[in-house]
Amino acid sequence: MSAAPVFAQSIISPEVHPDGRVTFRLKAPEAKEVQLHCQTVKGAVMQKDDQGIWSFTTDPLEPDIYAYSFNVDGLHVIDPSNPLIKYNLRNIDSQVHVPGPKSLPWEINDVPHGVLHQHFYKSAVASDERNFVVYTPPGYDPTARKRYPVLYLLHGSSDDSTAWSSVGLANVILDNLIARGQAKSMIVVMPLGYGASDIVKSGGDPKDRWVRNLDSFGETLLNEVMPQVDKSYKIKNGRDACAIAGLSMGGAESLVVGLNHLDRFAWIGGFSSGGFSTNLASQFPTLNEKTDRQFRLLWIACGKDDFLNRQNHDLIDLFKSKGVHPTWTESPGEHSFIVWRRYLAAFAPLLFQGVK
Amino acid sequence: MSAAPVFAQSIISPEVHPDGRVTFRLKAPEAKEVQLHCQTVKGAVMQKDDQGIWSFTTDPLEPDIYAYSFNVDGLHVIDPSNPLIKYNLRNIDSQVHVPGPKSLPWEINDVPHGVLHQHFYKSAVASDERNFVVYTPPGYDPTARKRYPVLYLLHGSSDDSTAWSSVGLANVILDNLIARGQAKSMIVVMPLGYGASDIVKSGGDPKDRWVRNLDSFGETLLNEVMPQVDKSYKIKNGRDACAIAGLSMGGAESLVVGLNHLDRFAWIGGFSSGGFSTNLASQFPTLNEKTDRQFRLLWIACGKDDFLNRQNHDLIDLFKSKGVHPTWTESPGEHSFIVWRRYLAAFAPLLFQGVK
Numbered sequence: 001m002s003a004a005p006v007f008a009q010s011i012i013s014p015e016v017h018p019d020g021r022v023t024f025r026l027k028a029p030e031a032k033e034v035q036l037h038c039q040t041v042k043g044a045v046m047q048k049d050d051q052g053i054w055s056f057t058t059d060p061l062e063p064d065i066y067a068y069s070f071n072v073d074g075l076h077v078i079d080p081s082n083p084l085i086k087y088n089l090r091n092i093d094s095q096v097h098v099p100g101p102k103s104l105p106w107e108i109n110d111v112p113h114g115v116l117h118q119h120f121y122k123s124a125v126a127s128d129e130r131n132f133v134v135y136t137p138p139g140y141d142p143t144a145r146k147r148y149p150v151l152y153l154l155h156g157s158s159d160d161s162t163a164w165s166s167v168g169l170a171n172v173i174l175d176n177l178i179a180r181g182q183a184k185s186m187i188v189v190m191p192l193g194y195g196a197s198d199i200v201k202s203g204g205d206p207k208d209r210w211v212r213n214l215d216s217f218g219e220t221l222l223n224e225v226m227p228q229v230d231k232s233y234k235i236k237n238g239r240d241a242c243a244i245a246g247l248s249m250g251g252a253e254s255l256v257v258g259l260n261h262l263d264r265f266a267w268i269g270g271f272s273s274g275g276f277s278t279n280l281a282s283q284f285p286t287l288n289e290k291t292d293r294q295f296r297l298l299w300i301a302c303g304k305d306d307f308l309n310r311q312n313h314d315l316i317d318l319f320k321s322k323g324v325h326p327t328w329t330e331s332p333g334e335h336s337f338i339v340w341r342r343y344l345a346a347f348a349p350l351l352f353q354g355v356k
Numbered sequence: 357m358s359a360a361p362v363f364a365q366s367i368i369s370p371e372v373h374p375d376g377r378v379t380f381r382l383k384a385p386e387a388k389e390v391q392l393h394c395q396t397v398k399g400a401v402m403q404k405d406d407q408g409i410w411s412f413t414t415d416p417l418e419p420d421i422y423a424y425s426f427n428v429d430g431l432h433v434i435d436p437s438n439p440l441i442k443y444n445l446r447n448i449d450s451q452v453h454v455p456g457p458k459s460l461p462w463e464i465n466d467v468p469h470g471v472l473h474q475h476f477y478k479s480a481v482a483s484d485e486r487n488f489v490v491y492t493p494p495g496y497d498p499t500a501r502k503r504y505p506v507l508y509l510l511h512g513s514s515d516d517s518t519a520w521s522s523v524g525l526a527n528v529i530l531d532n533l534i535a536r537g538q539a540k541s542m543i544v545v546m547p548l549g550y551g552a553s554d555i556v557k558s559g560g561d562p563k564d565r566w567v568r569n570l571d572s573f574g575e576t577l578l579n580e581v582m583p584q585v586d587k588s589y590k591i592k593n594g595r596d597a598c599a600i601a602g603l604s605m606g607g608a609e610s611l612v613v614g615l616n617h618l619d620r621f622a623w624i625g626g627f628s629s630g631g632f633s634t635n636l637a638s639q640f641p642t643l644n645e646k647t648d649r650q651f652r653l654l655w656i657a658c659g660k661d662d663f664l665n666r667q668n669h670d671l672i673d674l675f676k677s678k679g680v681h682p683t684w685t686e687s688p689g690e691h692s693f694i695v696w697r698r699y700l701a702a703f704a705p706l707l708f709q710g711v712k
Contacts, residue, residue, distance in 0.1 A: 030388060030429035072431060073386035080432050083445040083556075092434070092441065108485050113476035120469035120527070129464050142498040171476070200439075 011053065013081040014068075014096040020060035022096055024068065026079065027053045031072045038068035038096075039336060046070075063100020064338055065169075067093040086167050086337075089200045090158040095167075105345035106169045111179035112138030114171050118161075119228065125219045128197040132225050133161050134233065135171050135188040137178055147236040149352040150187045150229065151267075152221065153344075154246025154253050157275060158200060161192040164344075167337050168247075173345050183348045184355075187233055191225045193217060193250050211277050213249075218257045222264070240296065240355045245269030245347060247340045248308070251300075252276050255315075256283050259291070259298075266296040267351050271343040272335055273300070273315065274308040280318055289323030297350055298326040301343050303333035367409065369437040370424075370452040376416035378452055380424065382435065383409045387428045394424035394452075395692060402426075419456020420694055421525075423449040442523050442693075445556045446514040451523075461701035462525045467535035468494030470527055474517075475584065481575045484553040488581050489517050490589065491527050491544040493534055503592040505708040506543045506585065507623075508577065509700075510602025510609050513631060514556060517548040520700075523693050524603075529701050539704045540711075543589055547581045549573060549606050567633050569605075574613045578620070596652065596711045601625030601703060603696045604664070608632050611671075612639050615647070615654075622652040623707050627699040628691055629656070629671065630664040636674055645679030653706055654682040657699050659689035 013025035024036050029052025036044045036056045046054035054070075067086045070077045078085060079094040086093040102109050117134040137148065153170060155163040164170040170188055177183035194200065195216025229235060244265045246254040251273025258268035276283055298319075302312035309330075316328055329346070333339040369381035380392050385408025392400045392412045402410035410426075423442045426433045434441060435450040442449040458465050473490040493504065509526060511519040520526040526544055533539035550556065551572025585591060600621045602610040607629025614624035632639055654675075658668035665686075672684055685702070689695040 026431075028429070028431045031431070032386060072428070073384070075382075075384045075387070075428060075433065076436050077431065077433055078448070080448075083448075085443075085448065087441075089439040091436075092439075110478055115476075116474040118472040118474070120471075122466060 011081045013079050014094075016096065016098055020063070020098055021057055022061055022098065023055055023057040024070075024079065024096075025053055025055045025081070026070050026072070026077070027051070028072055033073060035071040036068060037071055039066045039334075039338060043071075061098045063098050063104060065095055065097045065106065065341075066338070067095055067336070069093045087160070087162065088158050089160055105173045105176055106341050107176075108172055109176055109179065111175055113175050114138050114140070114178075116165055116171055119232070121224070121228065123220055123224055125216055125224060126195060126197045130192045131161055132189060132191040132228075133165055134229065135165070135174060135190070136233070137174065137185040137187065139185070140187070140234075142234060144234070147234045148185060148187045149236050149241035149243070149355065150189060150233075151243040151245065151348070151351060152189050152191065152226075152254075152265075154193045154244070154250025155190065156193075156246075156248030156250055159193070161190050164188075164190045168341055168344065170344060173341060174348060177345065177348055184352045186348075186352065187229075187235065189225065189229050191221060193246065193253060195220055210275050214253060214256055214275065214277070214283075217253050218260075221257060222261065226264075239264055239266040241352060243267035243269070243297075243351050245271065245299070246273075247271040247343070248273065248335065249275040255300075259284055259295075260286060262291070262294045266294075268295055268297065269299040269343075269347050270301070270312075270315075271340050271347075272302045272306050272308055272312070274311060276311075276315075280314065284318070284322070287319065287322040287324050291322070291324045296354075298324070299329070299347055299350065300326045301329035301331060301346075303331055303335065303339045305333060306335045306339070308335060367437045369435050370450075372452065372454055376419070376454055377413055378417055378454065379411055379413040380426075380435065380452075381409055381411045381437065382426050382428070382433070383407070384428055389429060391427040392424060393427055395422045395690075395694060399427075417454045419454050419460060421451055421453045421462065421697075422694070423451055423692070425449045443516070443518065444514050445516055461529045461532055462697050463532075464528055465532055465535065467531055469531050470494050470496065472521055472527055475588070477580070477584065479576055479580055481572055481580060482551060482553045486548045487517055488545060488547040488584075489521055490585065491521070491530060491546070492589070493530065493541040493543065495541070496543070496590075498590060500590070503590045504541060504543045505592050505597035505599070505711065506545060506589075507599040507601065507704070507707060508545050508547065508582075508610075508621075510549045510600070510606025511546065512549075512602075512604030512606055515549070517546050520544075520546045524697055524700065526700060529697060530704060533701065533704055540708045542704075542708065543585075543591065545581065545585050547577060549602065549609060551576055566631050570609060570612055570631065570633070570639075573609050574616075577613060578617065582620075595620055595622040597708060599623035599625070599653075599707050601627065601655070602629075603627040603699070604629065604691065605631040611656075615640055615651075616642060618647070618650045622650075624651055624653065625655040625699075625703050626657070626668075626671075627696050627703075628658045628662050628664055628668070630667060632667075632671075636670065640674070640678070643675065643678040643680050647678070647680045652710075654680070655685070655703055655706065656682045657685035657687060657702075659687055659691065659695045661689060662691045662695070664691060
């Protein structure tokens with residue numbers, strides 16, 4: 001009996017060189033122009049050889065995980081030679097990992113690993129079948145008495161519930177932080193972040209959809225996901241053991257849901273937050289000078305080159321005008337997981353400190 | 357604060373019409389020729405409109421889930437308008453779901469759902485970081501006394517450990533079968549099916565790699581995955597509660613590992629099996645007329661139009677020549693998940709019957 005087919009793979013792409021340069025290749029003999037779109041190399045025109053293979057080599061890149069795609073005569077194309085993708089509901093890209101020191105938070109280390117659990121349920125609020133992902137830390141034992149604090153971690157617009165693990169590498173980051181004693185052992189719940197099932201579909205008025213999304217998302221989280229988590233996992237009771245944070249749309253959701261439910265969440269984070277209603281103040285009706293004493297942490301961060309940077313400054317100004325004082329971090333970077341992996345690595349160690 | 361960006365999505369693709377016809381669309385104004393490659397519609401030439409949008413509408417398709425891609429002047433392209441992909445390490449495709457009656461095994465029903473768990477570990481055998489996926493059935497409670505039989509379910513060449521759940525919809529199929537009382541409640545373990553980490557990479561002699569793969573895969577399963585599963589889940593002891601099955605390469609692995617370890621597995625399935633060594637008989641040295649009494653089920657199936665059909669007949673002939681009599685099913689269809697979802701739905705109900 002002959003061997004099953006082994007796919008011929010003549011093109012090596014991406015090729016990461018020892019010095020951090022990366023060569024991207026695509027076979028497209030008929031194309032007129034092929035560009036590489038990479039997070040640090042935008043719109044680089046690739047060169048075609050006599051085999052019809054287009055290529056481009058970058059300067060040395062800092063160790064990180066970069067999203068990229070090819071633009072073939074106007075068509076967005078992922079790299080057919082590369083199985084590492086950045087999955088997304090609207091725009092799938094390829095990814096290249098430029099490896100770095102094992103001390104980088106997203107590098108896989110030889111440490112105990114947590115487990116990812118995917119739960120499926122029918123949402124009455126959103127009228128759809130959906131899922132949520134749960135990270136249990138190394139050593140988690142459902143039959144033991146030990147209970148854990150929980151972080152609800154929300155993805156951005158056009159992501160799904162797997163984004164924080166598959167692209168954000170939240171499980172790897174937590175494994176590393178916990179192994180180094182830099183973060184408390186915690187459960188992380190990554191729900192689907194849409195309150196309305198049509199939010200990622202086309203048509204309709206975007207602003208209307210965003211407002212409906214934010215309102216309903218809170219319902220799916222508080223009334224549907226949290227009860228299932230409380231029932232299925234060894235969760236510590238009380239707001240002091242409960243955190244909520246998210247990126248972009250998930251940042252707005254975390255701030256709106258968290259600050260309006262301080263009886264449920266004492267630790268709140270917004271990473272590059274966006275997607276509020278036009279009347280920002282109306283979404284935070286209860287903020288006042290007593291709010292500072294009600295949360296343990298209100299952590300807000302945004303990249304200097306993020307298109308939402310100005311809006312995050314507006315948010316900080318609003319909070320301060322109400323007598324609320326977040327911990328504010330402005331970092332280098334844009335609106336991407338390059339920034340958000342670092343935010344999670346900076347935020348998680350702050351959580352649940354001082355809580356028995 | 358303005359709304360976060362909502363992506364413009366002018367192209368609707370695929371569009372499934374009420375009668376089962378499907379329209380595929382791709383915007384590629386500069387392309388000379390665009391073909392649709394779909395499992396039932398091969399190499400259909402698409403037509404371009406004056407907006408540069410290529411389209412093709414099929415005849416009515418039977419309810420199913422079909423893989424497809426576009427060929428744009430020789431370049432393999434997934435559908436940029438469609439988030440439903442068929443992930444694979446060598447060849448990512450798009451998928452279209454033509455919905456059918458809720459009685460179809462892969463349709464999501466309003467029934468209790470199991471949970472998918474993803475475990476990460478360092479393999480000493482394969483010298484890599486890898487994972488395995490575990491399905492626990494509805495009602496599974498790690499703190500209760502009830503123990504479950506286990507099916508080890510193996511993917512094919514170029515798939516990864518998520519293929520049986522994300523493409524094969526094994527969790528949906530099991531949820532449905534269990535809800536209807538057609539299959540016993542069971543745990544399903546879906547490991548990474550490569551014994552050698554370079555099996556999916558390029559270079560080297562394919563046959564050599566396949567043989568090393570098969571030998572080492574058994575070690576990863578028996579010595580690494582199974583002990584972790586036994587420790588982490590409520591698994592019933594003994595061979596009568598332990599099954600192994602797989603598709604294509606995973607079918608070969610199931611037959612070789614299963615039939616050479618009848619002390620561990622009493623239920624064995626090979627779906628469209630391939631990837632044996634050239635000397636087929638050498639991989640089954642212990643088969644004899646007593647073997648039939650040692651397994652509870654040896655279930656072998658292959659599609660009539662599968663390129664491995666001839667080899668599966670050779671396999672059956674070999675087994676019969678040794679006095680071993682598998683349950684042999686020859687079905688319509690090719691080498692694809694359209695066939696394998698049906699095989700799982702036919703195979704799972706046979707498992708663990710008569711076992712207390």
